[in-house]
Amino acid sequence: MKHAPSADPPPILLTASKITKTFDKTRALAGADFELREGEIHGLLGANGAGKSTLSKVISGHYSADSGSIRYRGRDIQLRNTRDALRVGIAIVMQETSLVPDLSVLENIFLPELGRPGRLDYRALKERGRAILDSLGQGDSLPFDWEVRRLSSAQKQLVEIAKALGVDAKLIIFDEPTASLSPGEVDRLFDVMARLRETGHGLVFVSHRLEEVFSITDRVTVMREGRTVMNAHPTADLTQAELIRAMVGAELGAIYTEPHTPGEGEGGPVMLEVRHLVTEPVVKDVSFSVRAGEILGLGGLVGAGRSETVEAIFGLRPRSGGEVRLGGKPLKGDDPQGAIRAGLGFVAEDRRTQNIVPDLSVKENLLLAHLGAHRGFFCGYQARERKVKELLQRLGLPEDRLMDASMLNFSGGMQQKIIMARWLLLEPKVLILDEPTKGVDIGTRASIYAMLRDIVAAGVAVVVVSSDFEELLGISDRIVVMSDGRSIADLPSAMLDEEKLTLLAAPRTSMARNTALLNQLAHEHGGAGFWALIEKDNLICLNTVVTDAALDPGFKAGEARGLADTLIPRALSQREPAFVPEADKSRTTLLVPMHSPRGHDLGWVGLCLSPDTALPSPEAIKARIDTMAAAL
Numbered sequence: 001m002k003h004a005p006s007a008d009p010p011p012i013l014l015t016a017s018k019i020t021k022t023f024d025k026t027r028a029l030a031g032a033d034f035e036l037r038e039g040e041i042h043g044l045l046g047a048n049g050a051g052k053s054t055l056s057k058v059i060s061g062h063y064s065a066d067s068g069s070i071r072y073r074g075r076d077i078q079l080r081n082t083r084d085a086l087r088v089g090i091a092i093v094m095q096e097t098s099l100v101p102d103l104s105v106l107e108n109i110f111l112p113e114l115g116r117p118g119r120l121d122y123r124a125l126k127e128r129g130r131a132i133l134d135s136l137g138q139g140d141s142l143p144f145d146w147e148v149r150r151l152s153s154a155q156k157q158l159v160e161i162a163k164a165l166g167v168d169a170k171l172i173i174f175d176e177p178t179a180s181l182s183p184g185e186v187d188r189l190f191d192v193m194a195r196l197r198e199t200g201h202g203l204v205f206v207s208h209r210l211e212e213v214f215s216i217t218d219r220v221t222v223m224r225e226g227r228t229v230m231n232a233h234p235t236a237d238l239t240q241a242e243l244i245r246a247m248v249g250a251e252l253g254a255i256y257t258e259p260h261t262p263g264e265g266e267g268g269p270v271m272l273e274v275r276h277l278v279t280e281p282v283v284k285d286v287s288f289s290v291r292a293g294e295i296l297g298l299g300g301l302v303g304a305g306r307s308e309t310v311e312a313i314f315g316l317r318p319r320s321g322g323e324v325r326l327g328g329k330p331l332k333g334d335d336p337q338g339a340i341r342a343g344l345g346f347v348a349e350d351r352r353t354q355n356i357v358p359d360l361s362v363k364e365n366l367l368l369a370h371l372g373a374h375r376g377f378f379c380g381y382q383a384r385e386r387k388v389k390e391l392l393q394r395l396g397l398p399e400d401r402l403m404d405a406s407m408l409n410f411s412g413g414m415q416q417k418i419i420m421a422r423w424l425l426l427e428p429k430v431l432i433l434d435e436p437t438k439g440v441d442i443g444t445r446a447s448i449y450a451m452l453r454d455i456v457a458a459g460v461a462v463v464v465v466s467s468d469f470e471e472l473l474g475i476s477d478r479i480v481v482m483s484d485g486r487s488i489a490d491l492p493s494a495m496l497d498e499e500k501l502t503l504l505a506a507p508r509t510s511m512a513r514n515t516a517l518l519n520q521l522a523h524e525h526g527g528a529g530f531w532a533l534i535e536k537d538n539l540i541c542l543n544t545v546v547t548d549a550a551l552d553p554g555f556k557a558g559e560a561r562g563l564a565d566t567l568i569p570r571a572l573s574q575r576e577p578a579f580v581p582e583a584d585k586s587r588t589t590l591l592v593p594m595h596s597p598r599g600h601d602l603g604w605v606g607l608c609l610s611p612d613t614a615l616p617s618p619e620a621i622k623a624r625i626d627t628m629a630a631a632l
Helices: 052-059 082-088 105-109 111-115 122-135 153-166 183-198 210-216 240-248 306-314 336-342 351-355 362-366 368-373 381-395 412-424 442-457 469-475 498-505 508-525 569-574 618-630
Strands: 012-023 026-037 040-046 067-072 075-077 090-093 171-175 202-206 219-224 227-234 270-279 283-291 295-299 321-326 344-347 430-434 461-465 478-483 486-492 528-535 538-546 560-562 588-595 601-609
Touching: 012 052, 026 040, 026 052, 026 202, 026 219, 040 052, 040 183, 040 210, 040 240, 052 090, 052 171, 052 202, 082 090, 090 153, 105 111, 105 122, 105 153, 122 153, 153 171, 183 202, 183 210, 202 210, 210 240, 219 240, 240 442, 270 306, 270 461, 283 295, 283 306, 283 321, 283 461, 283 478, 295 306, 295 469, 295 498, 306 336, 306 344, 306 430, 306 461, 336 344, 344 412, 412 442, 442 461, 442 469, 469 498, 478 498, 486 560, 498 538, 498 601, 508 528, 508 538, 508 601, 508 618, 569 588, 588 618, 601 618
Parallel strands: 026 227, 040 202, 040 219, 090 171, 171 202, 283 486, 295 461, 295 478, 344 430, 430 461
Antiparallel strands: 012 026, 012 067, 067 075, 219 227, 270 283, 270 321, 478 486, 528 538, 528 601, 538 560, 588 601
């Protein structure tokens, strides 16, 4: 997907030189340099607090630089505000969305036009908006007449991206645009970014996900402590280790450790049990359990109902059905205070609006959960003082900053660690974290993972929701996969990789063609059809359709099996391009490999039939499967 280098480099679109910016006593930028060419995607990287967002806001007119210069499209410019930036063709997609919650999606997409004189042509705006969303591959995902407050985090991010495209900007800064997007949505966004690059746009891509940086960017600039420490370096010439060293100023070991899943029958007691949870309209049937000293990952694509599920467990959403038990005792719904007192901690996804009180000090924010857990008039803060000091040492936060007047004085990564420390003060039995590393750099991620390992070692049960499948696989012992509001699989993380997890998490609606074909094959021939991932001696089933129970392959959707533990071990082992009969002559099975139009392995489609029937042509079955795969 990267841009092929040419003999003559494209013209420079923007140059920022020796930019400085100070807030009160904090020097956010100390002589930063940045260069962007037309027709390139340029990664802007650095640890939390390095100055990336400040530099992005200077370039996009949110802040005025104290000193330094900006040259754009061949002339020096001075931006007094964002309107000036938009007028010359510079837009930014913010990490924390800057939308107006009471306005509609359409009005937010074309927000800059609302201030212009004259009447708005809403029909023309809808046509333009539809074209933008179609180019993002999201034509039906954003109802134009909905108020933005009704949207999910992912949908709000898409509105932000559409708003930037709506002003026909030549330079677009993407500040963590993929933080709330599913892998499929990220692919579509990258396709759009690639098309913008081909038409001569200059794109600045700010991200903490290094795999995305290597996937999409042409050059990278790295900042540290307000300075540029690597300027416009070709991405292809870098290794991940070199990039991390530039970002954090030191070598960083492996941030994940091997999952520590206990053996069968071992491990601590079940601390949290969820049975057939229903929360209208998103969560339809979710069940899972997590033991003391275990990390359970809750995986799925955006819109699967993961956040809604954990919010309902904590009592932030009404439950329509099902049961939640904490430490063996029923946990009431719509009672977060009762959940806290019962030993449940919850770090919500939206750090700014759900987790912190910006105008309170660090200490006051730390003690918020303690206040919620405490009964009576006297709060007993003194009893927590020793624990607070211990946590400050773990966070690497000087004690003299405990009374800082505002949490907004800290980077997003430090805010997140303070939020986690708040719950550790209460020594919970179960801790739920929704997107715990969203928008934080790799160094902060490593320290958050270290905190999680300490928590688990102390016997706490942990549930993690994450859209980053690499993260989910790296830190979880088990993963419960959700799709369309239902839990559809519960598997050890060691059995999964990112491709398998993505296929398992695919919305059932996106599997309609596959399910229809399995139905046709099974009913036409009176047998059983299935779709499975097969690797070495193991199988993960994605879907089954059984019309004759006597021909059941021995597994169903969401289950993992050793090949020898199924009812068709010979066929699964041989994977021949023909029907393979089992040793007991009960079934004969055809297995056909399936690949996406881009060549990705999509697993195997199988058809189990009775050996006593007239068998269809394997070539004809394969042709039907290939036709279906080409349409995915």
